[in-house]
Amino acid sequence: MALRYILGEINSGKTFTCVNEIIQSAENKDKTILYIVPEQFSMQSQKNILSKMKNCVSMNIRVFGFKHFAYYLLSKCGSMNKVVLDNIDKAILLKKAAYSLKRNGKEKLYYNKVMENQGFLDKLGTLITEFSQYQISSDDLSDFAISIENEKGEISGLNDDFVGKIKSISALYNEYSNLLEGFVSADGILDILYEILSSDELRPKALDNAYVWIDAFNGFTPQEYKIIEALYKYTNDVNIAFTVDTPKTYYEKIDLLEPYYEIKKCINRLTEMAGTKNVKMSVVSQDENTKTPELEYLGKNFLNHFPEPYRDNVNNIEIVEANNKYDEIENLCYSIREMVMNKGYKYGEIGIITCDDSYNIPLCYGLKKYDIPNFLDSRINITNHILPVFILSAIEIINTNWSPKAVFDYLKTGLVTFITPDSTATLENYVLEHGITYSWEKPWEYGFKNKSDEFKKLINTHRENVYNSLKVLLDIKPSKKYSIKEISVKIFEFLESSNIQNKLNTATRNKTIEQQELNHQVWNTVTNVFEKMVDNLGDEEVNLKEFYALLTAGLSTATAGMVPPTQDSLVIGDMVRTRLPKIRALFILGANEGFLPKTNSDTALITDKERAKIAEVSAYKIVTAPNIISKINQELLNIYFAITKPDDYLYISYSLNALPSKGDLLPSDIVLKIKNIFPEIKTTKALENIKFVNDLNAKRPAFEYLIDTISGNGELNDNEKNLYKYFALNNQPYSEEIKTLLSTVSATDTNCLSEESMDKLLRGDVDVVKKLNLSVSKLETYSSCPFKYFLKHLLDLKERAVYSLDSMDYGNIYHSVTEKVLRNNYEELSENLPAILKDYSEVTDYENYTKDYKNTYTQYKNFVSKFVEKYTDEYTKQELDKDNFTTSFTALESLNRVKKIATDYILATTTQIETSLFKPFDFEVKFGQDGTFPPIEIPIKDNISINFTGQIDRVDIYDDDDTAYVKIVDYKSKDREKIEPTDSHKLTTDKIDNMLLMQLPTYLSAFVDFLNKYFDNKIALNTEDKDTAIKYKKLKSSHHKVQPAAMLYSEIFKPISSDSFKNKNLANKRAYYYGAEGIFLDSMKVALDLRNKDTEKNNFYNIKYLNPDIKSDKNYSVSISDEDEFQAVLDSNANNLKKLGEDIINGLIPICPFIQNKNDSNTSACKYCPYSEICKKDIKEINIREFIKKD
Incomplete structure (x- = not known):
């Protein structure tokens, strides 16, 4: 009955000593040998012992963790009749307790809102484990909660929140x-283990002659201390090994901040428990040092605050x-393969x-990929298993009525075999596009306007198959209560009808042994969870x-683990x-700040401050974890321990x-500390010195290197x-992959598609006379990034359609309603427009004016809304291809909001x-085969030209003698939260020059040109509308002449409340909110039009002069230029159109995005x-086209 310490520094041979002594003692067959180690180290410890026994097998050695020691003894004491959960x-029981x-x-608790959340219950489970380890019963916690509630006014820090938390935890416990x-x-x-050890009746007689070794622990819980104390009493010898810098049986003073604090405190407690018993100590030091000099020096100096540098x-x-974790991993794999192949290491x-x-x-x-055998020492949470x-x-x-x-x-689990993955994707696209969120029992009739009967039949066949596959479960009504046993039986009937066990076996038939074992474990674990629910709560409704x-x-707690190979x-x-x-070599990955060591966030239910308060109120004898x-x-x-x-x-x-957040990371302080100890150490860059071309030890990496080289510049040494x-x-299979690559990738320039490829891709856009049919918006996309144009318009890649009123629908409604109201009802609107809404230049009494304005504004708004209501409803019924639109409350709410904005x-x-x-003058003026004017044609080269189609939302004309000044307006819908100008569609000459906004200058130039040709009888109008x-x-x-005067974007925002206008700036604020933005021609007659015709005071256009010689008293947002500058802008835009068209014809599709500010x-x-998920390029790693601002 003796306690003996085996103490020494790291790698001093303590485990070696324990194993040798265990093997020597086991030669006496009458002795029972117990080797107690941490649970996760038990298998490795058994291997260590077996490897030293020289083909001998000893039946009297038992290797356990504390818990498995308990299970072992419990299995020997069947008379206890204890069912262990x-x-x-x-x-499961915690969830039930919360419910x-x-x-x-009877009372509302502090955690009432979250007590059913799984995240909260996980933390509560951890806390209850801690209570059990530290011998705190539910009665102890209840007494503590009552005591602090009674004394919270007398003790500092015992506030209502703290008391409320303890009461909630106590109630749940x-x-x-x-x-x-x-x-x-x-x-x-472990309490049961202590009970067995302390009982003469229950304790196995073999323990009376037992010798115990306890190894690889850094401390013990109160439960474990009790077990050790019992082992003192009822076994022969207890040997405990610790890693410590200064071997002693008792430490008088221990610094709280020293790394060995917990170990030394543990030794003190064990010594105190032993009392006057015969406490012995042996200090172990390994004579033969097998480490390299650097690693030996690191072990001796790492924990020193001021180590002497290694010279x-x-x-x-x-x-x-490394640049990122993937480069880290690639470099590590290459290094390991190199060590094994060329330096004599074993894996x-x-x-x-x-x-x-x-x-x-x-x-x-x-x-x-590198063919490196490995074992991941981690328990696998099964909730993500199929x-x-x-x-x-x-x-x-x-539960969710077919969400x-x-x-x-x-x-998508792969266990539903009546539908293929492609068919699943088709069905999902259909369901999301048409907003199907209810039962699949009846055939679907909507969403097939432009689809074939075969498609409709296919979709409904899939619907029916899905519905039938769940028929067994559909008998369960979500709102009705059943016993847990009844529901569990139904689910197993469902699994049986789906033939799931056989499908799981089939799914892994050609997989690895590990994957087959995982499926087997998961099936057993899932059935075990159901059995436990039925056993514990089977009759619960x-x-x-x-x-x-x-x-x-239950499933979130269940895990699966693989046996090490x-x-x-x-x-x-x-x-x-x-x-x-x-081991001979250790690789540490991800040594970044916040991960090594990990950032300790105090997110437990009881925080560190609260633990300190509990420790302070020591009269209640509540002791918590460190x-x-x-x-x-x-x-x-x-x-x-790891690095040594x-x-x-x-x-x-x-x-x-x-990745993927692309934020910056810093190296760990541990890395910096090692660099301080070894100032001569050099940091190498990942992948810098790797030459796959000379290394065929791993085929796949070498092959990928070759592919990258071919795909890059195509030149091979x-x-x-x-x-x-x-x-x-x-x-094989590499030869086939190379053939596929060479058939799809140009061997000269991956930024340029071949003429043959472009002919195929542009087949739908190029007619027989070699005219490339485009829209200006497509060219703007190409200008923003050629590769985006390639994906969007040439490959026709689209985002999945999801049922909603999207931005395209909003824009179409705004355009249609605005056009119809202004075209058909403008005269009525003009005649009924109250003077107070348009003439406010002489207002002095703003208080009364504001009151009158609001009343008049509301009346006139109601008048306008009748027209908006009419045309919006017409558009919805005729144009929106959403058959179940009227059944969606969300869609109807969105539509009402659109009406208010319009x-x-x-x-x-x-x-x-x-x-x-x-x-x-005119609305929705179209360029194209079916438009008022022909397509806009721009010659490129070799008899190839671009035909632009498009539409001007509104054309305004100002008559001045024989000249017609043209202003074009384009509507842009926006949802702006504040009354302030936005830069998104602000037209400036710099944006035109940088090919960001090309639509308005293109349309204005084309309209003026076509109108002049029409005046000169060079073209005829293409319209059947007599009024037009x-x-x-x-x-x-x-008129004899047409002159470009203005091009403007008019943005449509969120609806304005009359409460937005509360002061004398009400009219200006309103104009500021809805004012158009763009470029005006600077001539006196046209400039007059920018101001109120009576007062020359502008309220609807905020003017900034392009000419610096013309001074303005405010920083306005509408540019004005003279005729030469205006024409220069239009000519520059035409040249840019031609250049972009040439690039498209030539197949230039580099990944080269535009950037406004290269520093942002x-x-x-x-x-x-x-x-971006296709491109997968970091903006820092690619060519960019920068914004060029003119002087």
């Missing part, structure tokens, strides 16, 4: 404890800097530690939503869970950029040509026109580009 049971307390509780009656929770299993060359510690002698879990999946893919997704989505379909997300989660929540709670393979793990065997400082020290110790683990080589890498021959000549806009536009010398023909003839008879990536065309 695991973490799955715990999660019961929320529905039946009590409810959970009540549900546990008759069971033993996994958290309480020799550093060859066995490498620090690597089993190499370990990998990832500092961030997001590395795990891409790392496994990378290692597979089987739980299949079950949960099927239940959710009924699209639930339906297509169900279909719940509705389907509550059943779904209970099932989700026996073959030569490396281990991937993390700093906390993983216990690596003896605080955040202790956790930081523990993590530093874990890092120290390898004997030969340490590799640490970090990233500079976080001699080595690369040999590599090409190796893969191209009957080396009414405000037309009212303001009417007022502007009435105060202007320009009057509406008469109007143009009348203009022709009274948010101003680039990539910001909201829907094709």
